[in-house]
Amino acid sequence: MAHPTIYDVAAAAGVATSTVSRAFSTPTRVSAHTRERVLAAAAELGYRPNPHARALFSGRHHTVAMVVSDITNPHYFELIRGAELRAKASEYTLVLVNAEESPRIEYDQIQRLVSSVDGFVLAASRLPDENLEQIASQRPVVLMNRELPGIPSVVLDHVQGCRQIVEHLVSLGHRHLVYLAGPRNSWMAATRWSALRTAAEGHGIRMERVGPFTPKVSQGGAAADGALTTNATAIVAHNDLLAIGVVQRLAQRGVRVPEDVSVLGFDNIFASDLCTPSLTTLGGAHVEVGRAAVEILLDMATPNGKTRTPPRVLLPTELVLRGSTGAAPSA
Amino acid sequence: MAHPTIYDVAAAAGVATSTVSRAFSTPTRVSAHTRERVLAAAAELGYRPNPHARALFSGRHHTVAMVVSDITNPHYFELIRGAELRAKASEYTLVLVNAEESPRIEYDQIQRLVSSVDGFVLAASRLPDENLEQIASQRPVVLMNRELPGIPSVVLDHVQGCRQIVEHLVSLGHRHLVYLAGPRNSWMAATRWSALRTAAEGHGIRMERVGPFTPKVSQGGAAADGALTTNATAIVAHNDLLAIGVVQRLAQRGVRVPEDVSVLGFDNIFASDLCTPSLTTLGGAHVEVGRAAVEILLDMATPNGKTRTPPRVLLPTELVLRGSTGAAPSA
């Protein structure tokens, strides 16, 4: 039989459809003997419950949607991997949406999915706060690497991390830093900038910002040139991709890294360890971010825990020291 | 209203539910005037058709599942991106499943999804042929980078590509090559080996195989050591990750690349351009593979085209020459 239903199973087992249903969803409320008969018949026919029929009634879909702002960025794959693992562990299905750095696409896709998923995990959402609040009022939402009061979030502790970055650079004698900013509507970009500036002020050193830049390797050229005009001795790029592009451009222009200028990135992507010089970068347990976000979402989707105040998980970062940072030039 | 239904819209617009349904699914079969009234009422209430109810009746879910054998491998990002783009363009939802290199997980997850998706695109499936045939008998299936008679597939032309690899190496004076094989149940590994061997025979040079290896950087050490025992002057690794690991291990052992030995990979992943030396590799339009596979799947899912003989798309590869290959040592 192509797609046997409970009717087929019921007929085969000589019971009512409701009994079949119970045998699957509330096995305790069926006598052991009947249950066995039903399960045997189901196995025989190759019956599998139709999740849509189930969802139609229950409103629960056993599905979560993950929206990433840019799937081209390898950084997100760690998040995706963590999310997928966690979802799978609870037999949830993970739907993947790439917003292609467009708030419009992001919003439209979310609306399209609102009635077919149990909730959303949003990675580095580019949506304005109001949109997020509106979506959160329709479905459970968990933010990754973004915060908004009232909505649960999982974030790497960038305040702490940026402090470490500045300390690292200060200890190497740098007194003038520049941050190559990420996209205008990126919460992370704003957070990093503010954390860096605060840390720099604490050390009484100069910190400026250039940008915004789309954080891709291809933008590294423009970013590097922008950075050079500041005469800063250390460049903190919005992420590793941009940093890699910056390093390439600097090489092209004959600027040595780290002898003439130090470069740092964020995310600790796979490639940052392979490029030359290898990249000093602020990493963290990205897989864990994905995992934790889905875990919170699943908690929210189950009846009990919904009332608690929205969790705000802060995961530790780690500064990975590599070849792209060194002592400030003595000039 | 939390989730208005066609009943609510029908009541608000003063029409029957079927009219509302038609206004959405077959707008031409409703008078312009009524349609407007319905759409206005729907917009007013914030109505959105419930895809599950729709799927329950029609059996079509507007969803495709993509299964990748290992999400950690950056190579798959490209496939995923292409698949996601194509699915989104047709307002299809993409479900992502990571098989974690386990045929068991792959099979179980597919079975779990059989009744909730319109079809599967399987990237480098590790399943035995029989399983694939069985799945294809339940739902449309398109293979990526794997072939099986009777099932549509999209594959990069590795026969052609491997020939180019061998020609490249022969022209550099290499007479003894070694292939570091991928996983035992990888169709791609078998294909590459067979194509490389054939090409090598055609040139009358020696080609051997070592392995299998799990194609990760971490396996490069063992793979490199295995390769060295053969005294081959050129190493063709199953993919770029393995090749990168091999290069690292060779450096550790004081073997120079490419002076003492040449190294090649497959996939042209992002990092292969950044490592030192940069990696000669067989690339191709991976995004296109993902896109084409989903496109075929969508075709299959629409009533008309189902009868045609299963398409077998062969996309061109390109050999990207970089720093890791050079003249054979004169010894």
Next chain:
DNA sequence: TTGAAAGCGCTAACAC
């Protein structure tokens, strides 16, 4: 413990 029956939201005959 089990069965009969209503209904989740939507679509497609079939009437009018």
Next chain:
DNA sequence: GTGTTAGCGCTTTCAA
């Protein structure tokens, strides 16, 4: 062109 109605496969009262 539009309304009536019977399901799609499942869950869950309500009775027995």
